[in-house]
Amino acid sequence: MIGLVDCNNFYVSCERVFQPRLEGLPVGVMSNNDGCVIARSNELKALGVEMGTPAFELQQWVNQGRIHLLSSNYELYGDMSARVREVLEEFSAGVEPYSIDEMFVRFDGFDAAATLALARTLYRNVRQFTGIPVCVGVAPTRTLAKLANRAAKKLPEYQGVCVMHADGDDTRRLLERTALGDVWGVGRRLVERLAIQGIETAWDLRKADPKAIRRRFSVTLERTVRELQGTPCIELNDAAEPRQRIMTSRSFGRLTGEPGELQDAIRQHAQRGAEKLRQQDSHARAVLVFLKTNRHRPDLPQYSPSAVVELPEPTDDSRPILAAAQQGLEAIYRRGFRFMKAGVMLLDLVDANREQLSLLDTPEREAQRERDHKLMAALDELNGKMGKGTVRLGVPRQNAAWHLRCAHRTPRFTTRWQEILRARS
Amino acid sequence: MRDPEIRHPHPAPPYRALPHPLGTIRAGISGFPSPAEDYVGRTLDLNERLVKRPAATFFMTVTGDSMVEFGIQDGDTLVVDRSIDARPGHIVVALVDGEVIVKRYEMIGKRPYLCSGNSQYAPIPLANLDCQVWGVVRSVIHEYAV
Numbered sequence: 001m002i003g004l005v006d007c008n009n010f011y012v013s014c015e016r017v018f019q020p021r022l023e024g025l026p027v028g029v030m031s032n033n034d035g036c037v038i039a040r041s042n043e044l045k046a047l048g049v050e051m052g053t054p055a056f057e058l059q060q061w062v063n064q065g066r067i068h069l070l071s072s073n074y075e076l077y078g079d080m081s082a083r084v085r086e087v088l089e090e091f092s093a094g095v096e097p098y099s100i101d102e103m104f105v106r107f108d109g110f111d112a113a114a115t116l117a118l119a120r121t122l123y124r125n126v127r128q129f130t131g132i133p134v135c136v137g138v139a140p141t142r143t144l145a146k147l148a149n150r151a152a153k154k155l156p157e158y159q160g161v162c163v164m165h166a167d168g169d170d171t172r173r174l175l176e177r178t179a180l181g182d183v184w185g186v187g188r189r190l191v192e193r194l195a196i197q198g199i200e201t202a203w204d205l206r207k208a209d210p211k212a213i214r215r216r217f218s219v220t221l222e223r224t225v226r227e228l229q230g231t232p233c234i235e236l237n238d239a240a241e242p243r244q245r246i247m248t249s250r251s252f253g254r255l256t257g258e259p260g261e262l263q264d265a266i267r268q269h270a271q272r273g274a275e276k277l278r279q280q281d282s283h284a285r286a287v288l289v290f291l292k293t294n295r296h297r298p299d300l301p302q303y304s305p306s307a308v309v310e311l312p313e314p315t316d317d318s319r320p321i322l323a324a325a326q327q328g329l330e331a332i333y334r335r336g337f338r339f340m341k342a343g344v345m346l347l348d349l350v351d352a353n354r355e356q357l358s359l360l361d362t363p364e365r366e367a368q369r370e371r372d373h374k375l376m377a378a379l380d381e382l383n384g385k386m387g388k389g390t391v392r393l394g395v396p397r398q399n400a401a402w403h404l405r406c407a408h409r410t411p412r413f414t415t416r417w418q419e420i421l422r423a424r425s
Numbered sequence: 426m427r428d429p430e431i432r433h434p435h436p437a438p439p440y441r442a443l444p445h446p447l448g449t450i451r452a453g454i455s456g457f458p459s460p461a462e463d464y465v466g467r468t469l470d471l472n473e474r475l476v477k478r479p480a481a482t483f484f485m486t487v488t489g490d491s492m493v494e495f496g497i498q499d500g501d502t503l504v505v506d507r508s509i510d511a512r513p514g515h516i517v518v519a520l521v522d523g524e525v526i527v528k529r530y531e532m533i534g535k536r537p538y539l540c541s542g543n544s545q546y547a548p549i550p551l552a553n554l555d556c557q558v559w560g561v562v563r564s565v566i567h568e569y570a571v
Contacts, residue, residue, distance in 0.1 A: 020520045020523050020524075020525065020557075020559075021523035021524075023523070082480075083479075083480040083481070084480075086479065086480035087480045087481070090480070125508075128481075128507055128508065129478070129480055129481035129507050129508045130480065130481065130507070131507065131559075413483070414483065417484075420483075420484045420485055420486055420502075421483070421485045421486070421525060422485065422486050422487075422488050422525070423485045423486070423487055423488070423503060423518050423525045423526060423527040424488050424489050424524065424525065424526045424527070425487050425488065425489040425490065425491045425492035425497060425499070425526070425527045425528075425541070425542075
């Protein structure tokens with residue numbers, strides 16, 4: 001069995017751990033650089049505030065005290081994400097981060113009763129130890145685990161924990177209630193094409209003949225069908241990317257603690273991530289860098305850190321992304337450890353075409369942006385024609401022009417001594 | 426305002442600056458002795474001494490003088506562990522009406538109270554009070570001006 005643990009409204013939850021007065025109020029987190037809402041509490045969602053709403057449109061509500069908007073505090077979110085991961089590591093057989101707020105957890109070798117008990121333990125301990133509320137979905141395959149997690153979140157009867165078995169009435173009922181678009185890796189266009197075939201729910205898709213699906217559609221969709229039937233065939237690396245993040249990571253051929261090798265790896269991952277970003281016409285707002293030691297080598301000291309660095313503005317340009325990734329690496333690198341894996345995640349993606357231009361934009365900056373865009377297009381074209389990695393960026397220049405507009409960033413409660421929480425005695 | 430240091434990789438370590446041998450965390454679960462115990466000549470690590478569960482440990486600054494009799498003074502640093510279930514006798518960080526306060530959790534005649542370490546402050550009865558334990562204080566760090 002595999003579990004998916006998903007933090008509820010993660011950024012808002014991080015803020016509420018340290019600002020309990022925000023509990024139960026409509027709270028939003030805004031990106032510092034483009035002033036759009038990037039996270040919403042349930043109360044804010046209920047008011048109809050959409051993801052990506054520009055902050056100025058909400059200013060009146062803020063002034064009236066009806067809603068609370070906070071500037072993003074990626075340093076805090078990165079640290080809290082690492083804590084959540086660490087709690088899951090401690091109580092399970094292994095964790096694979098899927099994004100900053102979603103992690104797959106291995107439930108190897110448990111029977112049904114023990115699986116449910118462990119799922120409840122994870123739910124309770126993450127919440128108690130870190131203060132972050134989560135939902136847990138467990139199932140025989142990743143695709144089903146995603147659906148179980150969704151059920152745990154949306155259906156109150158599960159109380160945040162749903163274990164779904166491959167067969168049985170419960171599974172059938174859940175799949176019948178699940179629209180195709182909510183199935184992992186089934187995009188809008190596919191939903192339309194499948195509807196023509198009379199396939200409208202997750203249950204319909206599960207009943208389809210995998211071979212016929214492969215012929216008519218693709219191997220990927222065939223895998224989804226098999227996964228819905230309970231046969232695992234999607235590994236994390238070939239899984240559909242979530243809309244909100246891009247991840248590139250790889251294990252080293254051997255354990256290494258060489259700063260140069262780590263830098264090279266992170267640089268490669270950052271560039272590869274930026275390429276993917278441009279392919280799908282998105283911009284990223286922040287970069288997460290992580291390193292992992294081998295947890296199956298208890299004879300070696302263990303350290304699996306991660307850090308999040310905000311980008312100066314939402315971008316798909318390899319250079320600032322690379323600079324941020326390097327900065328993240330320098331913040332987490334420690335001597336004396338041999339790492340097995342390194343990776344880069346691009347977070348909080350926004351549609352490139354929908355991006356608002358900053359009010360501070362000057363014609364010069366716009367011209368610069370146009371040049372940058374051409375440069376990156378040329379880079380991608382060369383690498384596409386001549387083979388991956390034909391043109392690569394070196395170590396980025398230290399970019400001093402990162403000034404952030406940041407009126408309400410909350411204190412970095414867990415990473416700066418000067419900013420820790422105050423407790424009144 | 427954001428201080429300029431955020432723009433440079435800062436030397437301030439993350440909350441887990443020094444190696445935490447996994448063994449100390451897992452020793453209690455697996456029953457195996459920590460492999461770290463065989464390390465020879467390793468630097469003593471205060472984290473290891475004060476931070477039992479890094480993922481659940483948070484630092485806070487004390488304000489006010491209501492806990493002086495328990496050795497907690499204005500400006501001290503608290504090491505707070507959320508993984509401990511609060512029992513009577515623990516010093517706790519609690520949320521009362523949305524405020525973060527530090528008190529001692531006690532039972533007085535079968536009723537729960539939050540007590541101060543200062544005779545000027547009466548115990549706060551928890552009945553009819555909106556109160557949640559945020560975490561349990563494991564230690565307090567007092568630094569002298571030198």
